[in-house]
Amino acid sequence: MAILKIIKNSLLKGIVDLPRRELLPEAEQLGKELKQVIDRQFHGSFQLRQVSAGSCGACESEVQATINPLYDLQRFGVDFVASPKHADALLVTGPISRNMLLALQKTYEALPGKKFVIAVGDCAVNGGLFKDSYYTLGGVDQVLTVDLHIPGCPPSPTTIIKTLLGFLK
Amino acid sequence: MSIREELKKTIAPLAVNDRYPAESYLTVKPADFIPACLALHQLCASPVMMMFAEDKRATRSCFRLNTAFYSAAERHWYYACLDLPAGAESFPSLAKEIYSATLFEREIREMFGIELVGSPDHRRLRLHDEVWPAGAFPLRKDFVPLERLEPPTGQYEFIKGEGEGLFELPVGPVHAGIIGPGHFHFSVAGEPIINLEIRLGFTHRGIEKLMEGKTLAAGLELSERVAGDTSFAHGLAFCLAAEKIAGLTPPPRAVLLRAVYLELERMYNHINDIGGIALDVGFSFASAFASVLKERLLRLNEQLSGNRYLRGINVIGGVAQDLAGPVTLNPLLSDLNELEKILFNSASFIDRIDSTGILRQKTAEDLGVLGLAGRASGLARDLRTDLEPYSSAGFRPIVCTSGDCLARLNIRLQEFRQSSELIGRFIRQLQPGELTVNAPAPVAGYSLGAIEGWRGPVLYWLKLNEQGTIERCKIVDPSFHNWEALAYAAQGEIIPDFPLCNKSFDLSYSGNDL
Ligand code: SF4
Numbered sequence: 251m252a253i254l255k256i257i258k259n260s261l262l263k264g265i266v267d268l269p270r271r272e273l274l275p276e277a278e279q280l281g282k283e284l285k286q287v288i289d290r291q292f293h294g295s296f297q298l299r300q301v302s303a304g305s306c307g308a309c310e311s312e313v314q315a316t317i318n319p320l321y322d323l324q325r326f327g328v329d330f331v332a333s334p335k336h337a338d339a340l341l342v343t344g345p346i347s348r349n350m351l352l353a354l355q356k357t358y359e360a361l362p363g364k365k366f367v368i369a370v371g372d373c374a375v376n377g378g379l380f381k382d383s384y385y386t387l388g389g390v391d392q393v394l395t396v397d398l399h400i401p402g403c404p405p406s407p408t409t410i411i412k413t414l415l416g417f418l419k
Numbered sequence: 420m421s422i423r424e425e426l427k428k429t430i431a432p433l434a435v436n437d438r439y440p441a442e443s444y445l446t447v448k449p450a451d452f453i454p455a456c457l458a459l460h461q462l463c464a465s466p467v468m469m470m471f472a473e474d475k476r477a478t479r480s481c482f483r484l485n486t487a488f489y490s491a492a493e494r495h496w497y498y499a500c501l502d503l504p505a506g507a508e509s510f511p512s513l514a515k516e517i518y519s520a521t522l523f524e525r526e527i528r529e530m531f532g533i534e535l536v537g538s539p540d541h542r543r544l545r546l547h548d549e550v551w552p553a554g555a556f557p558l559r560k561d562f563v564p565l566e567r568l569e570p571p572t573g574q575y576e577f578i579k580g581e582g583e584g585l586f587e588l589p590v591g592p593v594h595a596g597i598i599g600p601g602h603f604h605f606s607v608a609g610e611p612i613i614n615l616e617i618r619l620g621f622t623h624r625g626i627e628k629l630m631e632g633k634t635l636a637a638g639l640e641l642s643e644r645v646a647g648d649t650s651f652a653h654g655l656a657f658c659l660a661a662e663k664i665a666g667l668t669p670p671p672r673a674v675l676l677r678a679v680y681l682e683l684e685r686m687y688n689h690i691n692d693i694g695g696i697a698l699d700v701g702f703s704f705a706s707a708f709a710s711v712l713k714e715r716l717l718r719l720n721e722q723l724s725g726n727r728y729l730r731g732i733n734v735i736g737g738v739a740q741d742l743a744g745p746v747t748l749n750p751l752l753s754d755l756n757e758l759e760k761i762l763f764n765s766a767s768f769i770d771r772i773d774s775t776g777i778l779r780q781k782t783a784e785d786l787g788v789l790g791l792a793g794r795a796s797g798l799a800r801d802l803r804t805d806l807e808p809y810s811s812a813g814f815r816p817i818v819c820t821s822g823d824c825l826a827r828l829n830i831r832l833q834e835f836r837q838s839s840e841l842i843g844r845f846i847r848q849l850q851p852g853e854l855t856v857n858a859p860a861p862v863a864g865y866s867l868g869a870i871e872g873w874r875g876p877v878l879y880w881l882k883l884n885e886q887g888t889i890e891r892c893k894i895v896d897p898s899f900h901n902w903e904a905l906a907y908a909a910q911g912e913i914i915p916d917f918p919l920c921n922k923s924f925d926l927s928y929s930g931n932d933l
Contacts, residue, residue: 303624304622304623304624305598305599305929306644306648306929307927308644308728309647310647311648314710315710318713318714326690330597332595346622347622347624347865347932348547348550349545349547349621350622350624351592352550368523379629379640379644380629383628384565384627384628385546385623386625416483
């Protein structure tokens with residue numbers, strides 16, 4: 251019954267599509283080019299594993315937002331995965347609390363192949379407001395070689411998408 | 420009879436300080452400390468709301484211990500204060516009498532090196548034994564950041580379940596989703612969880628130490644980064660404390676605008692969790708729907724204030740800017756109704772959340788659970804009831820009694836609507852006028868700022884010196900009170916329901932870890 255209702259609805263109303271295309275015209279163009287790069291170099295998908303190394307949570311919220319239906323980063327072939335073993339890149343947020351150092355390093359080691367590291371947010375870029383603390387180590391580059399910095403406190407989903415796409419291209 | 424008079428029957432405080440409205444500091448003799456706390460605990464009908472130490476060795480050669488209770492009936496905060504002479508830093512553990520003191524005591528011990536006599540639990544919370552040496556106490560004034568850390572030798576001792584067929588299942592600190600870090604140590608017999616121990620501290624950044632010596636403006640900026648999803652409430656609590664010390668009353672327009680933003684913060688987080696609960700039972704359509712609503716609220720925040728997470732709006736004495744546009748919430752509300760229909764028409768969804776992860780009222784009360792999680796278990800406490808502009812708007816907290824994931828979902832759905840009503844009401848009340856009052860010259864003093872954020876009470880106890888810089892800042896996010904409740908709610912549930920229980924509380928890692 252429910253299925254019939256859904257089919258009837260979609261016939262009557264059309265498939266619901268959100269007006270995302272107007273939101274990110276530049277990203278739209280970048281995305282098309284990126285899709286080709288990803289298809290060519292990463293066999294069709296670029297997978298990220300996120301690790302919070304002491305972030306306040308707002309950076310995660312913005313990273314999470316990039317895959318909501320309004321931005322829908324996944325349609326360009328970029329996605330977030332649960333296991334580092336499936337990931338092409340490590341996306342790190344936060345100023346590296348001492349307590350997270352070991353977990354961060356272990357996650358990094360679990361990545362196969364060429365490991366990209368992306369630092370998202372001022373904290374991950376250089377320690378942000380927490381850089382003088384007794385318990386933080388500063389930016390991710392104090393610990394790992396970082397391939398891409400995405401500054402901002404927090405960087406907006408648009409910034410994250412644009413910087414990421416630009417980098418991969 | 421007032422609490423003060425009742426209290427006099429049992430103890431005679433050495434000194435009473437009522438300098439600030441709605442706060443009384445009662446200094447007691449060491450022998451009176453536990454009786455005073457117990458009496459306040461009962462008279463106020465309050466858990467230990469906060470307990471913290473100050474290092475006053477430079478001026479008074481002692482550490483001072485403050486234990487705060489809140490009486491909703493009197494709308495008044497009572498502190499039992501105890502001076503611990505330097506050199507003999509120890510105090511009798513309160514945790515055996517009042518459970519809600521446990522975590523605070525462990526915190527005081529690791530941060531100040533003050534010994535607890537007879538404490539049931541000595542383990543460190545945030546300075547993990549594996550990375551931080553013994554004998555370094557960051558919140559002592561004479562602490563110097565260690566150049567090189569001695570290789571620590573400690574190891575955290577988890578509570579072990581023992582018995583035939585019992586397994587230990589460690590999970591974290593890195594989890595599958597895009598979330599913060601925490602470690603969950605399960606003891607399971609097959610699927611059911613026999614015991615869960617939660618170890619946190621992974622996002623510890625030493626915020627309370629960083630606060631020391633900062634100006635108010637810099638402190639405010641930092642407070643907005645304690646818990647990213649509660650930026651506004653944290654900033655507001657900080658401002659309220661600073662304003663009380665300086666004797667400032669923010670203009671009516673600023674009070675209303677702050678309430679508008681506070682409710683907007685509640686709305687975007689509630690919808691985020693409604694979607695998160697749906698996602699954790701695999702209902703991805705509903706969760707995608709909710710994530711669109713959240714994004715629309717974040718964009719509304721940006722239109723109104725220039726910041727998606729409402730940072731930079733609060734200033735000491737008011738708000739920095741006016742609303743930059745109209746607040747249209749009706750389309751969101753009709754979408755919420757739609758979402759609610761989608762959720763409640765799915766029998767398999769309701770089946771998963773109904774009577775899952777029950778936190779009983781008695782357990783909640785004993786643990787000292789606050790805020791949303793407490794209201795879902797029948798504890799009708801909400802600081803907004805006692806604060807303007809809510810109290811004159813006739814604010815009543817929304818309460819459920821079943822204490823399960825469904826109750827926590829229902830509270831969020833209803834509070835979402837309540838918030839939007841409140842916003843409408845506050846905006847109608849707006850009169851043209853000033854946004855801030857000018858701050859006078861720096862004043863020394865100490866006081867508490869308290870506000871009900873979306874998870875529960877956010878508390879900032881602030882002490883300023885003559886130059887107006889921060890001497891001590893104690894921060895309590897409601898998550899600190901509530902994490903333990905999750906461990907109880909998950910008991911007896913099966914492992915696949917744990918993420919659901921966790922999301923239904925949605926506690927902050929960073930707010931807890933500081
Ligand atoms: S950069 Fe800003 S938003 Fe991101 S974790 Fe740090 S303080 Fe939070």
